[in-house]
Amino acid sequence: MPHDLPKAYDPTAIEDRWAEYWVRENLFAQPTPDAPGGEPAFTILLPPPNVTGRLHMGHMLNQAEMDILTRWRRMSGRRALWLPGTDHAGIATQMMVERQLTAEGTSRQQLGREAFVERVWEWKRHYGGAILDQMKRLGASVDWSREYFTMDERLSVAVREAFVRLHEQGLIYRGAYIVNWCPRCQTAISDLEVVYEEHKGHLWEIRYPVIGTDGKDSGEFLTVATTRPETMLGDVAVAIHPEDDRYLHLHGKKLRLPLVNREIPIILDEWVSRDFGTGAVKVTPAHDPNDFAMGERHHLPSINVMDDSAHINAEGGAYAGLDRYVARKRIVADLEEQGLLAAVKDYTNNVGHCDRCKTVVEPRLSTQWFIKIQPLADKAIAAVKPDAEGNKAIRFTPEMYEKTYLNWMENIHDWCISRQLWWGHRIPAWHCSTCHKITVARVDPTACSHCGAATITQETDVLDTWFSSGLLPVSVFGWPNITEKNRADFDAFYPTSLLVTGFDILFFWVARMIMLGCWFADEIPMPDGSSRSLADSVPFREVYIHALVRDANREKMSKTKGNVIDPIEIVKEFGTDAVRFTLASMASPGTDIAFNVARTEGYRAFANKIWNAARFLFMNVDRAAEIGIVVDPAALGGMPTVAADAPLEARWVVAELNATAAKVNAALENYRYDDAANIIYQFFWGSFCDWYLEIVKLRLDFSETADKAATKAALTTLVSVFEAALRLLSPFMPFITEEIWNALYDGNPPAKSIALTRYPQSAQNSVDASALADMAIVQGLIVEVRTVRKEIGVEEKAVTPAEVRIDAAKQAVIQTNSALVERLARVSEIRFVTKISATLATHSTPDFDVAVVYERTIDVPVERERLTKDIAKYEKGLAAAERQLSNESFLAKAPSNVVEGLKKQESETRQLLEKARGALGALPEN
Numbered sequence: 047m048p049h050d051l052p053k054a055y056d057p058t059a060i061e062d063r064w065a066e067y068w069v070r071e072n073l074f075a076q077p078t079p080d081a082p083g084g085e086p087a088f089t090i091l092l093p094p095p096n097v098t099g100r101l102h103m104g105h106m107l108n109q110a111e112m113d114i115l116t117r118w119r120r121m122s123g124r125r126a127l128w129l130p131g132t133d134h135a136g137i138a139t140q141m142m143v144e145r146q147l148t149a150e151g152t153s154r155q156q157l158g159r160e161a162f163v164e165r166v167w168e169w170k171r172h173y174g175g176a177i178l179d180q181m182k183r184l185g186a187s188v189d190w191s192r193e194y195f196t197m198d199e200r201l202s203v204a205v206r207e208a209f210v211r212l213h214e215q216g217l218i219y220r221g222a223y224i225v226n227w228c229p230r231c232q233t234a235i236s237d238l239e240v241v242y243e244e245h246k247g248h249l250w251e252i253r254y255p256v257i258g259t260d261g262k263d264s265g266e267f268l269t270v271a272t273t274r275p276e277t278m279l280g281d282v283a284v285a286i287h288p289e290d291d292r293y294l295h296l297h298g299k300k301l302r303l304p305l306v307n308r309e310i311p312i313i314l315d316e317w318v319s320r321d322f323g324t325g326a327v328k329v330t331p332a333h334d335p336n337d338f339a340m341g342e343r344h345h346l347p348s349i350n351v352m353d354d355s356a357h358i359n360a361e362g363g364a365y366a367g368l369d370r371y372v373a374r375k376r377i378v379a380d381l382e383e384q385g386l387l388a389a390v391k392d393y394t395n396n397v398g399h400c401d402r403c404k405t406v407v408e409p410r411l412s413t414q415w416f417i418k419i420q421p422l423a424d425k426a427i428a429a430v431k432p433d434a435e436g437n438k439a440i441r442f443t444p445e446m447y448e449k450t451y452l453n454w455m456e457n458i459h460d461w462c463i464s465r466q467l468w469w470g471h472r473i474p475a476w477h478c479s480t481c482h483k484i485t486v487a488r489v490d491p492t493a494c495s496h497c498g499a500a501t502i503t504q505e506t507d508v509l510d511t512w513f514s515s516g517l518l519p520v521s522v523f524g525w526p527n528i529t530e531k532n533r534a535d536f537d538a539f540y541p542t543s544l545l546v547t548g549f550d551i552l553f554f555w556v557a558r559m560i561m562l563g564c565w566f567a568d569e570i571p572m573p574d575g576s577s578r579s580l581a582d583s584v585p586f587r588e589v590y591i592h593a594l595v596r597d598a599n600r601e602k603m604s605k606t607k608g609n610v611i612d613p614i615e616i617v618k619e620f621g622t623d624a625v626r627f628t629l630a631s632m633a634s635p636g637t638d639i640a641f642n643v644a645r646t647e648g649y650r651a652f653a654n655k656i657w658n659a660a661r662f663l664f665m666n667v668d669r670a671a672e673i674g675i676v677v678d679p680a681a682l683g684g685m686p687t688v689a690a691d692a693p694l695e696a697r698w699v700v701a702e703l704n705a706t707a708a709k710v711n712a713a714l715e716n717y718r719y720d721d722a723a724n725i726i727y728q729f730f731w732g733s734f735c736d737w738y739l740e741i742v743k744l745r746l747d748f749s750e751t752a753d754k755a756a757t758k759a760a761l762t763t764l765v766s767v768f769e770a771a772l773r774l775l776s777p778f779m780p781f782i783t784e785e786i787w788n789a790l791y792d793g794n795p796p797a798k799s800i801a802l803t804r805y806p807q808s809a810q811n812s813v814d815a816s817a818l819a820d821m822a823i824v825q826g827l828i829v830e831v832r833t834v835r836k837e838i839g840v841e842e843k844a845v846t847p848a849e850v851r852i853d854a855a856k857q858a859v860i861q862t863n864s865a866l867v868e869r870l871a872r873v874s875e876i877r878f879v880t881k882i883s884a885t886l887a888t889h890s891t892p893d894f895d896v897a898v899v900y901e902r903t904i905d906v907p908v909e910r911e912r913l914t915k916d917i918a919k920y921e922k923g924l925a926a927a928e929r930q931l932s933n934e935s936f937l938a939k940a941p942s943n944v945v946e947g948l949k950k951q952e953s954e955t956r957q958l959l960e961k962a963r964g965a966l967g968a969l970p971e972n
């Protein structure tokens with residue numbers, strides 16, 4: 047048969063095939079629109095993973111969230127564009143290739159810059175972007191035709207233009223500043239790339255001789271404290287607080303720097319804390335940011351005593367050539383020998399390490415390129431702060447990150463954009479050895495722009511990776527080259543709609559994009575030709591910060607703990623769909639995910655359930671076809687409808703589907719992936735499989751005597767609801783839904799993919815409330831009868847009468863649908879009574895009392911125990927409800943629907959209690 051699905055659901059068998067098909071058919075490409083207007087776009091930029099990267103659980107969550115939203119928006123009629131790419135990742139990539147060279151017994155220095163860079167490109171061509179291949183396999187619905195790499199020619203043009211333009215605007219300068227220097231990577235690194243670890247070290251107290259008025263040592267000492275004694279070689283002063291009583295007599299005096307014999311002044315500075323150490327602070331402007339600031343205030347020189355590899359340089363005299371820690375030991379020993387070491391104290395402090403290679407970072411004076419952060423930062427603040435009307439150009443979810451962002455942005459320093467690497471965008475600046483001025487140019491110059499000499503050499507530094515990735519929202523659409531095509535892209539897709547990312551790159555990347563986007567995009571006119579406001583210059587309108595994926599015990603995943611879950615392994619075992627669904631079912635704003643494989647196993651079973659439902663459905667479709675009953679294809683693809691006089695279960699399942707669609711759409715609108723996933727799960731497993739399929743079996747009569755119209759109507763509802771439910775599930779489980787949807791259309795689907803169909807939307811007033819209410823009564827009765835049967839030990843296959851006491855209106859509902867109750871609860875006959883026979887075990891709900899007539903005397907002690915327990919439970923519940931309802935302050939504050947709900951609950955519990963007491967009283971004596 048054509049729509050035969052294999053008996054067993056095997057995700058590996060179907061996922062590879064569809065993943066490959068989606069890419070081959072370029073299904074999610076979003077070309078430049080031919081004309082303005084049309085559906086509003088939903089644009090989303092993939093945070094570009096490092097080209098060296100491999101997919102981890104954080105990516106998997108991030109990408110699952112983006113894919114769900116993109117597929118949902120696309121199916122909801124938006125022109126959806128999800129743009130992928132990779133980042134050249136300066137330090138990470140250079141380190142990786144350097145490691146290879148080391149293994150080959152060579153080094154980048156031996157290779158030389160040009161050959162090394164060529165070698166990195168070669169590496170990139172062979173191995174780069176493996177993470178995008180992983181994304182392809184996982185079915186991410188991105189536009190692969192727009193894939194970029196941050197070192198691509200066209201993106202490099204944007205980087206160069208941005209640099210030159212900022213330089214022309216006086217916003218880029220070169221200067222000496224204390225940077226975090228990694229002696230291993232031999233480059234400056236950003237504050238954000240430094241990880242601090244607690245370190246048990248020492249505080250060394252060193253005695254500096256005070257020089258007397260005669261120019262000789264006076265015999266008095268001023269004691270300073272330091273955690274890095276080797277930096278004393280670069281001391282240029284000692285600072286004390288101007289009001290420190292202990293040192294008033296030293297004002298204006300000089301000290302002799304031990305080991306170096308340099309005369310250095312004692313300076314007065316209010317920054318000095320009198321309580322720390324001895325209250326006297328050595329000042330080393332070239333090796334500490336605070337000392338640097340003090341040096342500026344007091345016009346002191348800066349003496350850099352270390353080279354790029356953190357060895358002491360020529361300024362260190364006798365210690366020149368020693369590694370910083372070897373020098374430290376030697377210096378401490380020498381001081382001790384000279385009687386100048388006052389004390390060594392244990393001291394725990396936070397030591398900065400390079401995030402990439404874990405080497406201890408050396409704060410060090412270095413000449414770097416900087417972006418003057420104002421007025422860029424002010425614009426980036428204005429883009430997030432509410433305006434006079436309370437509107438925000440960029441909205442953060444969870445909202446708390448807005449404060450985090452603003453707080454950081456308000457305290458931001460000038461941004462050091464140069465890195466001493468070879469892999470990256472080389473800074474377009476040329477140094478002239480004749481006039482010593484700098485030429486910055488869009489096109490490589492042949493002569494100095496100041497003196498005309500040809501004696502120019504290009505700056506060796508490259509730009510910080512975040513400089514190029516910060517430009518992505520404008521550069522991916524072709525800025526600064528605003529051709530007609532690029533202009534059309536900007537008109538259609540800029541500002542992007544949403545950025546989904548982790549907290550860890552809020553400052554690195556999100557903030558940079560906002561600064562650079564707001565700065566450069568405003569030159570591109572709006573589609574109608576008017577000028578672009580700040581609100582439309584922003585790179586994205588919304589930022590969603592996703593949570594962390596932790597292990598099942600809520601521990602952070604880490605290699606050292608060995609609790610890292612490899613998403614690819616889990617996917618192999620359970621399928622992509624089950625892993626995606628696991629993540630979605632736990633993802634909501636601000637909540638970390640405790641990833642539990644047991645849940646993935648559960649969702650794999652869910653997929654299996656859907657698979658089996660499809661097989662059941664196809665079997666019936668085929669049987670119907672044999673007797674000429676065929677579902678009209680026009681019934682599929684939209685929201686199913688049913689006739690007003692259709693059987694209850696048909697009206698009910700359509701009402702449920704509508705209610706589910708409304709809830710799922712609302713949940714996704716608010717990033718409640720968890721609610722959306724759980725609501726779909728409940729519908730599919732509970733309403734559709736457990737209830738509807740069981741009931742519809744009654745209606746699918748293919749016999750000679752069948753009412754063909756009724757069978758066809760039932761089959762149509764079954765197929766159309768299932769088809770719509772597949773579309774509802776599709777963004778969450780794209781593979782299994784694609785497979786079944788295609789099978790459903792028997793090789794002749796109305797679109798190239800289920801992902802290109804329409805997402806179920808609940809039409810207004812389409813939820814048939816009376817169908818829901820009636821079905822609830824029928825379901826309630828079936829559930830109670832099943833429970834009673836179990837309790838009194840009715841054999842599985844036995845069919846028994848049931849006594850029901852119920853009000854007239856509800857009795858009519860049961861009577862109309864008695865076939866359902868009889869079939870699903872194994873009831874031979876429903877006897878409506880005004881009072882349940884005293885000998886029968888009775889179950890009561892607020893709607894009805896029910897008992898199963900079964901020829902087995904009830905076990906009185908067991909029944910008494912059960913009723914006693916029930917009574918206790920009801921009494922407790924009633925007391926709690928009464929307590930709350932008599933609490934004045936609760937009543938004053940609680941919303942009215944909550945109070946109403948509580949009152950209803952109270953009266954229902956009271957009824958149940960009375961019934962249970964009555965039943966207990968009616969039990970025969972032992």
Ligand SMILES: [Zn+2]
Nearest residue numbers: 228231400403
């Ligand atoms: Zn490093």
Ligand SMILES: [Zn+2]
Nearest residue numbers: 478481494497
């Ligand atoms: Zn010159």
